[in-house]
Every structure is written in C-alpha cells, then in structure tokens.
Amino acid sequence: MTARLPRNRGLVKICGLREPEHASIAAASGADLIGFIFAPSRRQILPEQARLCIEMARSSATAPMLAVGVFVNATAEEIADTVSRSGIDVVQLHGKETPTFPDQIAAPTLRAYSPPPDAGLAETEAHLRLFCAASKPPLALLLDGYHPAGSGGAGVRADWAMAAELATRLPIILAGGLDPENVGEAIQTVHPLGVDVSSGVETDGIKDPAKIEAFIANARAAFAG
Numbered sequence: 001m002t003a004r005l006p007r008n009r010g011l012v013k014i015c016g017l018r019e020p021e022h023a024s025i026a027a028a029s030g031a032d033l034i035g036f037i038f039a040p041s042r043r044q045i046l047p048e049q050a051r052l053c054i055e056m057a058r059s060s061a062t063a064p065m066l067a068v069g070v071f072v073n074a075t076a077e078e079i080a081d082t083v084s085r086s087g088i089d090v091v092q093l094h095g096k097e098t099p100t101f102p103d104q105i106a107a108p109t110l111r112a113y114s115p116p117p118d119a120g121l122a123e124t125e126a127h128l129r130l131f132c133a134a135s136k137p138p139l140a141l142l143l144d145g146y147h148p149a150g151s152g153g154a155g156v157r158a159d160w161a162m163a164a165e166l167a168t169r170l171p172i173i174l175a176g177g178l179d180p181e182n183v184g185e186a187i188q189t190v191h192p193l194g195v196d197v198s199s200g201v202e203t204d205g206i207k208d209p210a211k212i213e214a215f216i217a218n219a220r221a222a223f224a225g
Contacts (some may be wrong), residue, residue, distance in 0.1 A: 003066050003108050004090040004141050005107040006032055010187065011173060011194025012216050014201065015070065017081070020198050022207040023053035027061040029216040032194070034065065036091065037114050039072035043198065047085035055088030068110065076104035083107050090139065099134040103160050110173070111138035114146040114158075123161050128170055140193055141166075143175025164190045180214035187222035195219055 005011060013028040015035030026034050034057055037043045038052040045053075069088040071079055073095035081105070083091065091105060094112040098189045102109045104132045104147045128141050143163050145156030157177030166172050167190055174192040179200030187195060201211040 003139075005193075006064055007067070010192070010219065011140075012219045013068065013175075013194060013196040014174065014198075014212055014215070015068070015196055016041075016202075017053055017174075017197035018043060018045050018049070019207065020053045020056040022209065022212065023057040024060040025209045026212050026216070027057035027065050029213045029214055030062055030211075030220065032063070032065060033068050033090075035068040035070055035196070035198070036088065037070045037088065038086075039070060039074070039094065042075035047082045050086040052090065066090050066130065070112075071093055073097065076101070079105050079107075092142065093138075093196070094142075094144075099131045100133065102136040104140070108135070108136045110140055110142050112144055112175070114144040114176070117148055119167055123169070124162060125166060128166070132170065136140040140171040140173050142173045142175050142196055143192075144196075160186060162187050163192065167185075167192045178215075180211055180218050183215055183219045187219060188225070 011032045013033035013035055014031045016037055017023045017034055025033055026197040036045050055153055068090045068195045069082060070092045070158040079091055090110060092110040092112055131138055143158050147156045163172055163174050172192045172194050173194040174186055174190050176195035176199045178195055183195055197215055201215050202208055
C-alpha cells in the first residue's frame with residue numbers, strides 16, 4: 001500500500017537517527033516521521049542499521065508512523081536497493097534530482113529544498129511548483145535553511161517569512177535551525193504542514209532523548225493551539 005502522510009494533525013519529523021533506542025523514543029513520543037540519512041554525512045547510516053531502528057520504532061509507536069530515507073543525488077538503482085534493505089516507506093530527495101526523477105522509483109517522495117540567499121519568494125515558489133506539477137508529485141515539500149557546503153542538517157534557520165507565505169499555498173514542512181525552544185514560535189509564525197529537526201535535538205552531536213521528547217511535546221502543543 002502506498003504510504004500517505006497523516007493529515008489530521010501537524011506533522012513532526014525527527015531526522016538523522018542512528019541508534020535504535022533514539023528511534024524508539026521518537027516513535028513512543030509521537031513522531032509522525034523518523035528520518036535516516038543515507039547520503040555521506042556524519043549522521044549517515046547503513047540500511048541494515050536503519051532497519052533495526054525502524055523495527056524498534058514500530059514496536060514503540062503510539063500512532064501511525066512513516067520511516068523516511070534521505071538521499072542526495074543517488075541513482076534510482078541505489079535508492080531501490082536501500083529501500084529494500086532498510087524498509088523505509090518514503091524517499092526524501094535532497095539533491096539536484098529533477099521533477100521527473102521520482103518516476104524512476106517506486107516509493108513516494110518528499111522534496112527538500114534550501115533556497116539560496118538571492119532567491120526571492122516568486123523564484124522559490126516557481127521552483128517548488130515544478131515538482132508539484134510533475135507526474136509523480138512529492139507528498140510534501142521540505143523547506144530547509146541554506147548552507148553553501150551541505151545539503152541540510154547544518155542547523156541553519158530557514159526564512160520563516162518566506163516559509164509562512166509558501167505554506168498558505170503549498171504543503172510545506174519547515175526545517176532548518178529548529179529546536180525544542182523555538183519550534184512553538186516557528187509553528188505559530190509559519191503554520192506549516194509539519195516540522196523537521198535533526199541537530200536541534202542533539203547534544204555534542206548525539207541525539208538527546210530529553211530534547212527529542214521536548215521537541216515533539218512543544219510542537220504538538222503549538223499545532224494544537
């Protein structure tokens with residue numbers, strides 16, 4: 001059955017997971033999406049380890065949950081192999097993949113985009129709409145903060161004003177620079193479909209269970225407000 005995002009509440013995604021216990025805590029705390037990085041990164045994980053995390057998370061989940069794999073410019077064959085070995089439900093494309101690239105893969109996708117500093121609202125929206133108009137559009141669009149040396153996960157805050165405008169017309173998941181302290185304000189400002197965090201729930205580069213729980217609780221409270 002094709003994976004679908006739950007739409008009855010704001011979505012919370014905990015990304016960059018590498019340890020089964022952290023995945024379990026995220027799921028038990030009510031995360032809708034748990035993310036695993038398969039692209040080169042300090043948070044990169046092997047498919048078999050991701051499968052262990054997903055299995056433990058599903059055994060702890062309190063609500064329907066999807067596992068997301070993050071890829072940057074991987075081939076369709078590489079993605080298919082990783083999907084099979086890891087058991088992820090959704091593929092997040094965070095590189096230079098074209099709007100038609102999802103036609104080559106079976107899994108549904110999320111499209112991530114980090115607008116460069118000189119990109120205005122109109123240019124950013126036009127770029128995102130190319131993906132929404134494709135034959136296999138993404139389930140949602142993840143708007144991240146821009147970092148010239150990376151493809152996300154650097155803790156760079158996204159442009160909330162731009163995100164708020166885009167979220168009135170597009171299915172935006174806000175990422176970039178979020179943490180337990182500011183996620184409530186971010187949700188109240190942007191009104192996104194969901195929020196995504198990685199470095200913001202870490203201490204010294206390692207996922208922090210207390211921060212994961214606090215992020216999810218604060219996001220839930222803001223979405224409910």
